[in-house]
Amino acid sequence: MRIAVVGSGYVGLVAGACFADIGHEVILVDNDRQKVAALTQGQVPIHEKFLPELLERHRGHRLTFSGDLHAAVEASDAVFIAVGTPSTERGDADLSYVESVARGISGAINRYKVVVEKSTVPVYTSEWIRKIILRNAAAPDSFDVASNPEFMREGTAVSDFFYTDRIVIGADSERCTAMLREIYAPLTDGSYYQRPDAIPRPDRAQIPPPMVVTSTKSAELLKHACNAFLAMKISFINAVASVCELVGADVHQVCLGIGTDSRIGSRFLNPGIGYGGSCFPKDLRAFRAVAREHGYEFRLLDEVMLINEDQRRRFLHKVHSALWTLRGKRLAVLGLAFKGGTDDIRESPAILVTQMLLQEGCQVAAYDPAAKERAREVFGSAVEFADNPYDAARGADCHRWTQSL
Amino acid sequence: MKLSVIGAGYVGLTTAACLAQIGHDVFCSESDVEKLAKLQSGIMPFFEPNLEDVIKGVCNAGRLTFGSTEEAIAWGTVIFICVGTPPLANGDADLSSIENAARTIAKRASGYRLVIEKSTVPVQTGSQLRKYLAANRTNGLKYDVASNPEFLREGSSVEDFLHPERIVVGVDSPSAEEILREIYQPVISQSFTCPIHPNCAKRNEPVFLVTDTGSAELIKHASNSFLAMKISFINMVANLCETVGADVTKVAQGMGLDSRIGPSFLNPGIGFGGFCFPKDVQAFIRIAEKAGCDFALLREVEKINQGRIGHLVEKVRNELWVIRGKKIAVWGLAFKPNTDDVRFAPSIALIESLLSEGAKVSAYDPEAMDKAKAVLPNITYCSDPYKAAEGTEAIVVVTEWDEFRRIAWTRIKSVIERPLIIDGRNMLDAKVVADQGFQYVSVGRPSVIPAEARSAEREGPVLAAQDQTAGAMAD
Numbered sequence: 038m039r040i041a042v043v044g045s046g047y048v049g050l051v052a053g054a055c056f057a058d059i060g061h062e063v064i065l066v067d068n069d070r071q072k073v074a075a076l077t078q079g080q081v082p083i084h085e086k087f088l089p090e091l092l093e094r095h096r097g098h099r100l101t102f103s104g105d106l107h108a109a110v111e112a113s114d115a116v117f118i119a120v121g122t123p124s125t126e127r128g129d130a131d132l133s134y135v136e137s138v139a140r141g142i143s144g145a146i147n148r149y150k151v152v153v154e155k156s157t158v159p160v161y162t163s164e165w166i167r168k169i170i171l172r173n174a175a176a177p178d179s180f181d182v183a184s185n186p187e188f189m190r191e192g193t194a195v196s197d198f199f200y201t202d203r204i205v206i207g208a209d210s211e212r213c214t215a216m217l218r219e220i221y222a223p224l225t226d227g228s229y230y231q232r233p234d235a236i237p238r239p240d241r242a243q244i245p246p247p248m249v250v251t252s253t254k255s256a257e258l259l260k261h262a263c264n265a266f267l268a269m270k271i272s273f274i275n276a277v278a279s280v281c282e283l284v285g286a287d288v289h290q291v292c293l294g295i296g297t298d299s300r301i302g303s304r305f306l307n308p309g310i311g312y313g314g315s316c317f318p319k320d321l322r323a324f325r326a327v328a329r330e331h332g333y334e335f336r337l338l339d340e341v342m343l344i345n346e347d348q349r350r351r352f353l354h355k356v357h358s359a360l361w362t363l364r365g366k367r368l369a370v371l372g373l374a375f376k377g378g379t380d381d382i383r384e385s386p387a388i389l390v391t392q393m394l395l396q397e398g399c400q401v402a403a404y405d406p407a408a409k410e411r412a413r414e415v416f417g418s419a420v421e422f423a424d425n426p427y428d429a430a431r432g433a434d435c436h437r438w439t440q441s442l
Numbered sequence: 443m444k445l446s447v448i449g450a451g452y453v454g455l456t457t458a459a460c461l462a463q464i465g466h467d468v469f470c471s472e473s474d475v476e477k478l479a480k481l482q483s484g485i486m487p488f489f490e491p492n493l494e495d496v497i498k499g500v501c502n503a504g505r506l507t508f509g510s511t512e513e514a515i516a517w518g519t520v521i522f523i524c525v526g527t528p529p530l531a532n533g534d535a536d537l538s539s540i541e542n543a544a545r546t547i548a549k550r551a552s553g554y555r556l557v558i559e560k561s562t563v564p565v566q567t568g569s570q571l572r573k574y575l576a577a578n579r580t581n582g583l584k585y586d587v588a589s590n591p592e593f594l595r596e597g598s599s600v601e602d603f604l605h606p607e608r609i610v611v612g613v614d615s616p617s618a619e620e621i622l623r624e625i626y627q628p629v630i631s632q633s634f635t636c637p638i639h640p641n642c643a644k645r646n647e648p649v650f651l652v653t654d655t656g657s658a659e660l661i662k663h664a665s666n667s668f669l670a671m672k673i674s675f676i677n678m679v680a681n682l683c684e685t686v687g688a689d690v691t692k693v694a695q696g697m698g699l700d701s702r703i704g705p706s707f708l709n710p711g712i713g714f715g716g717f718c719f720p721k722d723v724q725a726f727i728r729i730a731e732k733a734g735c736d737f738a739l740l741r742e743v744e745k746i747n748q749g750r751i752g753h754l755v756e757k758v759r760n761e762l763w764v765i766r767g768k769k770i771a772v773w774g775l776a777f778k779p780n781t782d783d784v785r786f787a788p789s790i791a792l793i794e795s796l797l798s799e800g801a802k803v804s805a806y807d808p809e810a811m812d813k814a815k816a817v818l819p820n821i822t823y824c825s826d827p828y829k830a831a832e833g834t835e836a837i838v839v840v841t842e843w844d845e846f847r848r849i850a851w852t853r854i855k856s857v858i859e860r861p862l863i864i865d866g867r868n869m870l871d872a873k874v875v876a877d878q879g880f881q882y883v884s885v886g887r888p889s890v891i892p893a894e895a896r897s898a899e900r901e902g903p904v905l906a907a908q909d910q911t912a913g914a915m916a917d
């Protein structure tokens with residue numbers, strides 16, 4: 038099938054490369070000409086396992102890059118919207134990119150097309166996309182809007198695409214559902230996994246993945262609910278860790294004890310400095326905003342966020358109680374990315390803690406195997422960047438590890 | 443091994459019976475004289491699947507005896523304390539029964555005793571027990587104290603004891619660990635004769651987790667609190683689904699397939715009840731509070747749960763308009779299926795709320811009616827679900843008893859005043875009941891209106907529109 042993926046950020050790039058790998062003709066569209074040029078020349082803008090291989094395999098054949106949304110949509114049967122949906126100041130998702138893409142799509146509907154939201158968006162976004170396309174004079178039966186949330190994790194995004202726990206399709210017509218089923222057929226019928234060049238299967242993966250078919254609204258809600266739940270799991274165990282510290286119990290033993298309950302599961306039960314990254318904090322805020330818009334105060338989520346913020350304060354407090362005063366002390370920070378295996382530092386607890394340490398007047402020498410360059414954009418010369426953990430630790434009063442989630 | 447169990451409640455009786463089943467010689471004590479007499483003459487004090495058969499078997503084999511606490515303490519070198527720890531008015535667990543047991547042990551026992559807390563107790567109860575025994579012991583008593591939290595679920599407690607996922611022991615000495623490992627060896631290796639399924643395939647061997655006492659104590663609170671939180675979370679998502687017109691069943695399915703989340707405890711409904719969850723959540727909040735930590739997350743979990751009854755009553759009100767004087771059937775009283783336990787059951791608060799608005803309630807539950815009569819004297823108890831539905835304007839489904847899935851709906855239709863089902867557990871098949879002409883209202887899903895009513899609606903006044911979905915997309 039011919040697929041246009043709009044937005045060559047993290048989600049779009051990975052999804053585009055993976056769609057090409059399961060046999061589709063993919064045009065990856067971005068309005069940033071420089072980015073398009075760089076991708077065309079073979080650059081890989083993000084650190085992600087297997088992505089360079091897939092780009093190499095399909096670039097110029099089944100995967101092309103373009104700055105022309107109109108032409109890409111005209112040439113395609115399905116259009117995946119994978120543009121960013123950052124948080125606004127109020128905490129809800131900023132959908133202006135989604136809206137402008139929808140507008141761009143509306144003028145290019147030359148035959149039946151499915152428009153699919155791949156970005157994480159609040160419930161009702163699909164209806165807005167539909168309205169906007171209709172308003173721009175597309176015929177109502179010439180397109181459908183569907184939701185197909187991604188469940189990729191940075192660091193293992195490519196593996197997660199092929200070896201996902203489930204594929205979720207939110208569609209409100211038979212025709213649209215059938216088209217999405219067809220797109221994912223190489224995964225759901227298992228044929229992809231027979232190929233000798235398939236991306237290798239991780240240990241726990243079940244194949245073929247199950248498919249959940251539901252309404253667009255339920256699919257939209259599902260993604261937020263999943264991330265909010267996982268963030269809650271992290272905050273829960275962090276709160277339990279605080280109780281353990283206070284009563285003298287061992288949180289790791291407690292984690293083992295509750296994680297062996299299959300109704301709970303051991304994953305996401307690692308206490309630490311709190312969650313970060315480009316998804317959890319943003320999705321949590323967005324989910325709360327969605328609830329609020331519909332008249333619900335989802336205070337459970339407020340508490341999840343409060344615990345998460347508190348983890349950083351508690352961490353700093355630990356540094357204080359170990360070192361007494363901080364001004365002028367030299368500290369090594371090991372790890373800057375929001376988790377291991379990625380160079381993403383968006384809302385990384387490590388960055389926030391480093392900022393706090395700098396404010397306290399510490400000298401910081403930092404090391405991260407992947408995120409050094411990105412962190413340099415934030416800190417400039419305020420932080421000394423070391424090439425290995427030993428250099429960072431040289432002469433330090435204390436160092437810290439970022440817990441990877 | 444000769445083992446003693448103090449307390450013959452759910453936990454104590456199951457523990458005693460199953461320990462005997464796996465080959466130990468067990469003495470179980472009960473301080474309530476009447477209850478003890480019943481047990482000694484073979485009468486079960488409560489309903490629990492398979493327990494009666496197991497008890498009969500081990501009593502006949504002479505491996506389980508009932509008697510007084512004093513006798514129990516003289517019997518075994520290992521003493522499981524399984525007495526009740528109900529919450530006090532301030533939310534703390536009432537530990538006086540544990541102290542009573544400890545007092546008797548300190549006074550009566552001599553030689554070595556391993557004292558094991560099996561009841562759910564707040565963290566540091568183990569160290570308190572240790573201090574208490576040190577200060578009050580006589581007869582040169584030597585002792586260890588261990589924590590061995592139970593993870594039994596009412597309705598499947600025998601199965602849970604014999605085929606657990608994990609056995610947690612909190613110990614502070616190698617000898618205590620060794621004794622506990624020996625006691626549980628048949629369960630750890632799954633080598634005992636299973637009384638439930640005589641030919642059952644060998645099950646997975648459970649994890650035997652050894653921790654310090656404090657951590658073991660916290661594990662129980664943390665596990666139950668987490669599960670309660672999972673329920674409250676999905677209930678909140680259900681509310682949101684109702685407002686935006688999404689289907690919580692699908693949302694839960696998609697969430698549950700995520701291996702980091704898992705499908706259990708993602709069923710929306712009228713909230714968690716029973717004797718454990720509300721109590722354990724409350725206790726965990728208190729424990730944290732006393733340690734100087736405000737576990738506000740769990741307070742929200744409680745609040746969401748407390749709002750569930752009102753939410754369901756609101757659904758009833760939405761459909762029936764005025765509740766006063768109307769006859770309503772309530773199916774299910776136990777806090778969950780396969781038990782007769784109505785302690786902190788949502789049914790109680792729901793029925794009380796309906797009664798306070800002037801409804802006439804007729805109820806049916808396959809097991810829990812006797813226990814409910816003591817708490818809810820002013821409702822009509824019926825011998826089957828059909829009698830309960832007679833002449834009523836709505837059926838409210840409260841407990842997920844399997845028999846409600848096998849109802850002859852045409853029979854109900856012929857006796858009911860208005861074909862309306864409000865399913866607080868999302869347990870019925872919406873299509874089946876709608877095909878039989880019932881309007882079906884559930885949790886977190888659009889309500890289903892039967893075909894005949896849908897056609898009438900176009901002509902006449904609005905019958906039962908899902909008014910919650912409209913208006914959210916004002917352009």
